Amino acid sequence: MIDLTQMGQQAQAAAQVLAQLDTATKNQALLAMAAELTAHTEQILDANARDLAAASDQPAKFTDRLRLTPARISDMANGLKSVAALPDPTARIDGGFTNAAGLSIIQKRVPLGVVGMIYEARPNVTVDAAGLTLKSGNAVMLRGGKEALQSNLALTQVLQTALTKVGLPAQAVQLVADPSRALANEMMHLTAYLDVLIPRGGAGLIQAVVNTATVPVIETGAGNCHIYVDQTADLEMAKAIVVNAKVQRPSVCNAAEKLLIHQAVAADYLPALAAALQAHGVALRGDEAARAIVPNMAAVTAADWDTEYNDLIMAVKVIADEDEAIAHINRHNTKHSESIITNDYASSERFLNQVDAACVYVNASTRFTDGEQFGFGAEIGISTQKLHARGPMGLAALTTTKYQIRGNGQVRE
Structure with a gap:
């Protein structure tokens, strides 16, 4: 005993x-x-x-x-x-x-x-x-x-x-x-x-x-992590980051679970992003606007926005502008890791300053939220609270x- x-x-x-x-x-x-x-x-x-x-x-x-x-x-x-x-x-x-x-x-x-x-x-x-x-x-x-x-x-x-x-x-x-x-x-x-x-x-x-x-x-914290593809994002950069964040190791907390994409580039970018993800076996669930562009997506549910999949599943939402992206993330995220892909400096600064999360990225994969990657040797956990410690x-x-x-x-x- x-x-x-x-x-x-x-x-x-x-x-x-x-x-x-x-x-x-x-x-x-x-x-x-x-x-x-x-x-x-x-x-x-x-x-x-x-x-x-x-x-x-x-x-x-x-x-x-x-x-x-x-x-x-x-x-x-x-x-x-x-x-x-x-x-x-x-x-x-x-x-x-x-x-x-x-x-x-x-x-x-x-x-x-x-x-x-x-x-x-x-x-x-x-x-x-x-x-x-x-x-x-x-x-x-x-x-x-x-x-x-x-x-x-x-x-x-x-x-x-x-x-x-x-x-x-x-x-x-x-x-x-x-x-x-x-x-x-x-x-x-x-x-x-x-x-x-x-x-x-x-x-x-x-x-x-x-x-x-x-x-x-x-x-x-659990990791309901988002990547937001801004209207100024480079498509090839976006594709590489989104695939890495979702596919490299989908079972861990710093894997991306949600893809948000600006409506101005959704018609041009989303088919290529979806094809790249689906080539790696990712099952996509989209909102109405996303499914109008990529019809083979399953329909997203309200519960999906708050779900950490830890699997080859990703929910997709077409976003009107950065303000909507930030509001959506702050409403549904777990305060873990969030990323924006953009070539606009003002947009990146707004995202860095307004998104409420332990780690906020510009033009990089959420998979870097890790004690070893931060130079800590290892980590005992990734804190998503605000008292005593936050992040890796x-x-x-x-x-x-x-x-x-x-x-x-x-x-x-």
Whole structure:
């Protein structure tokens, strides 16, 4: 039987050790983790194969997130090496001053403490979370989905072995090996031990955690992402960006789900864009104006505008102007990633400033919303809220601040 209270106590003890580590020791641990992942690739793949076999009746978009390959394990190891190469956020001083009483006051970065993660069938999250929390001086308690249990157990064992080899507590990275909902619910209320809880997965999981947890939550978002093709857009650029954003990896949260196109170019551009998407197997659902131009589209429903497909499906809408595009996006998006394709500077600036999302692009694919692509080494999630952190969450997002005040006998009058 799993005792979450005991796990929380062990995590707190480990966090106290990690908070005092110097950067060199943390980097040594990260490189040891990377080496263990590489050395145990076959063991990890065997565990993942058992998960995949049990999930054989699941759709491809699900198994794509679940599947590990030698290349993906190598990418996880390289991610740990990248995190090791990054500056240590806890070595940073944000500012300092002397007040009127002569007190020397500095504001420095410190770890959050113990980070909890509840996530679905994404084994890479186990490694990304372990690496980022360790470098930022935090312990982590992980609760992955039942479909990835064998993979997560194997990965956690490998990571804990690496920690032990460099003399650090294995409990710095712990996995809740019972993925039952009852235990997840208990974890959401582990306020005595968890400093923050980060859900990562579909909209249902995220909202369940946000609505249930008493532990402070950083909300990471589902991605109902849009691309708006402006009337000044270059068609070939638009085609390349739209296809990449939808097709490269449709099961992830930064894939584009909606295509908006200006009415002035819809008749000329939409047939070419639709053909390029359909050539990659994308099923299109259009509004009345879009279907008048490309009749083989299915009819869009009202629910489609708010749906994250995570699949080769895209809804299409013909837009009167940029104001309508921005209003539509702000009404239906999940505050994740939005893009405009345009050759008009004023239009790009208006879009950047008025669209409410964590990441807003001009002439680029939404697929770049990613911690590694932003130079963070990896990410613990993509925050779509506005407090504490927003966008891809790297090392700095896993720290808070502490004021340290030095005096020489001052008393307040």
